[in-house]
Amino acid sequence: MDHRAGIVPRTPLTALAAIVAAIVAAAVTASCDGTTGPSSFEPGPLGVVAVRRGEAVKIRSLLAMTGAPSLGVAARRGVELAVRDVATVRGRNVELGDAVDSMCSPEGGRAGAREIVADPQIVGVIGTSCSAAAVAASPVISQAGYVMVAPSTTSPLLTSDLAGNPNPDHHPGYFRVANNDLYQARAVSNFAYNQLGLSRIVTLHDGDPYTTALVKAFGDAFRALGGEVPVATGIRKGQTDMTSVLAEFAAAGPGGIFFPLFRPEGSPFAAQARAFDGLEGVTLISGAALLVSEFLAEPQSEGIYFAGPESDYSGNVNEVTGKSAEAVIAAYEAAYGEHPSTPYWALAYDATTLLLDAVRAIAVEEGGRLYLDRSALRARIGAVGLRGLVGEVSCDAFGDCGTGRQNVYHHTDSSVTDVEQLPVVYRFVP
Structure with missing residues (x-):
């Protein structure tokens, strides 16, 4: 197990090497990070993120902070509020990090995705704001085994024809709370x-x-x-x-x-x-x-x-955080000094809670580490929805999770x- 990177390798060691590695690893982790020894956790085909005691669960946003800031800035704020409201996953803090700018362009989406997957400890991504960025970012995120949940990308090219057929730019691990156009x-x-x-x-x-x-x-x-x-x-x-x-x-x-x-x-x-x-x-x-x-x-x-999308979310409550739409809007206005400029802030909030709730559901605590299996995370998001600020969110086989209402x-x-x-x-x- 590579304790420096926090990633469980998928290739087994020889029996003798495994015994030696386990003994050394147990000694190192017991003295350095409080873990109790080797783990029997078996990673899935996409690998696993291992979070030690004292470390945070890391996610990132890939949104249009430039290019279409009227969409990206409000969405980023929705993500920030959701992370604040969720706060922890199995006792670990959630780390959002600095915003990664997709620039609402293929070049920005591709560069931002590559920056994110260069960090193997990042579990998932909220993004992108624009379909042009998603077309370039989605294959990078998918091939790295990560998941991405989008708040406002709506092009049918990214998912399916809604008749059971994938479209050309659909890649596994891509989900969206926004509606298919x-x-x-x-x-x-x-x-x-x-x-x-x-x-x-x-x-x-x-x-x-x-x-x-x-x-x-x-x-x-x-x-x-x-x-x-x-x-x-x-x-x-x-x-x-x-x-x-x-x-x-x-x-x-x-x-x-x-x-x-x-x-x-x-x-x-x-x-x-x-x-x-x-x-x-x-x-x-x-x-x-x-x-x-x-x-x-x-x-x-x-x-x-x-x-x-619908913009009146009054009466709706996000089941993960227990926050009503009215409460989150009040928090938005208090934190940022203005009312949301677009309805997509709420979709970003729900996208973030969908991701973090799935992370919490698939997390396995063992030997002082929290194991987050990437394959299990994809499966969980695709199988289990939630009641959010925008209503019922439930994903189909191609990543469309929106309500469909317009x-x-x-x-x-x-x-x-x-x-x-x-x-x-x-x-x-x-």
Whole structure:
């Protein structure tokens, strides 16, 4: 057993070497860390983290502290509050460490994941904020045998088609509390076609796995209802001049535009669409990436419909911590001096408690060490859910753990920037 690294090796020693190693290890651990001797614990195929007395159970967050900070900062705070409320696992403190920035990009996700798996004592990860980062981070995390639980990555590419088939970027060990965007696509298409009476909608993406998969799923669902999508096009990340795409949209004569962009592109698009000849009166619909306080404060946000997760968690209690949504929001405001800017803070809180509750459940105390088997941890998260601040969280075989419920909000007043205060005009329940 490598007591310096805290990892149980998977390759057995010869009988004589094992006896010698056990004697030496017992002497060293008894004198140095208070452990009582060798262990009979047998690691699974992905290895084991061994936590000595006095050491902490280590997890990390991999969130968009830059790139999409409106999502990442609130989520990180939700993680911090959950770690504070859980506090310990079998007598060991939980160590969150500094935030690792995924930057909402493939490069950031990959680099952050590599940084995390370089530490063999880290048990699991909360992340990422963005699907673009998750596509690159998930294989790194998976191949290292770790688990990652995401609060806001929603692209169907990361899990499945919800019909029992994995999608290309699904990797074992990846879970998410956020909903698969196939649910959002159904919610938006049903609302637009059946409630607003729109039969002709154009769509816009920015080339990212989140936006491209979502507009494709929306197009499929909208056409299945009888609607038309005459133009489905894209812009570049960082593009702010929308003239050419708006001209293409105006020529198509749509009743609505579905543009689930992030704020750097979504904000100028909304402003320019409002003033573009030929698009007067066109209904604008966006997704959860723009459903943040910073964009809601901008005048061009008025009149837009937004599809996103539920935001009213009143009455819900997280069964792991015993904290109600009201209590955690009060703690958030006390700790950070402001109200959460996005509903994803609560999903991050629940994702963290889902991970830590599973760690506690699979932990084996023996010989003064706490053994955390990585295979058992994956199996536990996949098999046992929880009642969280967002409701019932339960994972399927491909890591989708969300409730599937979606709201459509109508924003009419830019002085109202709290998502919880927006009128809900449509509720989708799968």
